[in-house]
Amino acid sequence: MGPAALKTLTQNCRGWLRAECPKLIYQVEKRQAGIRDRIAWCLVTFLLQGVNVQFLPATENHYGAIGNLVDSPEELYLVCPTGHYPWDEEQLQAIATQRQELTVGQIDSTIVAFSNLYDVVPQQSAFIGNVVVAKAHRGKGLGKCLIQHMAQVCQTKYQAWPHLSVFNNNTRALLLYTELGFRPYGVESKLDLNQDRVALIHMKYGANRLG
Numbered sequence: 001m002g003p004a005a006l007k008t009l010t011q012n013c014r015g016w017l018r019a020e021c022p023k024l025i026y027q028v029e030k031r032q033a034g035i036r037d038r039i040a041w042c043l044v045t046f047l048l049q050g051v052n053v054q055f056l057p058a059t060e061n062h063y064g065a066i067g068n069l070v071d072s073p074e075e076l077y078l079v080c081p082t083g084h085y086p087w088d089e090e091q092l093q094a095i096a097t098q099r100q101e102l103t104v105g106q107i108d109s110t111i112v113a114f115s116n117l118y119d120v121v122p123q124q125s126a127f128i129g130n131v132v133v134a135k136a137h138r139g140k141g142l143g144k145c146l147i148q149h150m151a152q153v154c155q156t157k158y159q160a161w162p163h164l165s166v167f168n169n170n171t172r173a174l175l176l177y178t179e180l181g182f183r184p185y186g187v188e189s190k191l192d193l194n195q196d197r198v199a200l201i202h203m204k205y206g207a208n209r210l211g
């Protein structure tokens, strides 16, 4: 089985798990699970490893670990175009004074993701920014969980419509946001680190499927 087929299988399994998990947990706890369900339970614990993430408010103690999530100037440009590599604590301190809802994703005690909100206009709109997932944890659904979490904060805390911006050459992020229901509404011309022209695509949440 190739990596693509394995990924599809994993995604299908996750959908099934979301529906079946409560029943399975009950059966395993009550020792009512048959062999088929016990095997399924092993699969549950294996597949859920990658998405066992907690989202917490970022504090100054996290700034070093947040900076380490970005490992090159090119990547920093995608995450924070005005930043300079390495992404140090001083820059994160400044971000903390300008932005809201600085949030880290944590697995066990390791910081694996970061994001925040900016240009928050309650009852109207808010931008999700500085989105990054640790390299070793990418492709496991963490980015999806992070964006869903930040979009929920926009909606529940500020009653604000979630927006975000992404460069045209950032295929991974572009596909992620599209899959979650964000749609382009504007394009801005920018220069990248090599002074080549790139398009910054502004997107807003456009369909009711954040669940």
Ligand SMILES: CC(C)(COP(=O)(O)OP(=O)(O)OC[C@H]1O[C@@H](n2cnc3c(N)ncnc32)[C@H](O)[C@@H]1OP(=O)(O)O)[C@@H](O)C(=O)NCCC(=O)NCCS
Residues within 6 Å of the ligand: 011, 075, 078, 079, 130, 131, 132, 133, 134, 137, 138, 139, 140, 141, 142, 143, 144, 145, 165, 166, 167, 170, 171, 172, 173, 175, 176, 179
């Ligand atoms: C963009 C980023 C946050 C995504 O995080 P992630 O944890 O890898 O994303 P997920 O595992 O949740 O993947 C969600 C979707 O992203 C897309 N995706 C993931 N890996 C991909 C890859 N290798 N190629 C293309 N698209 C990919 C897919 O649409 C995927 O959905 P699927 O799993 O249903 O196919 C992460 O790659 C990252 O930190 N990149 C560097 C910084 C960055 O670009 N930040 C965004 C700035 S706007």
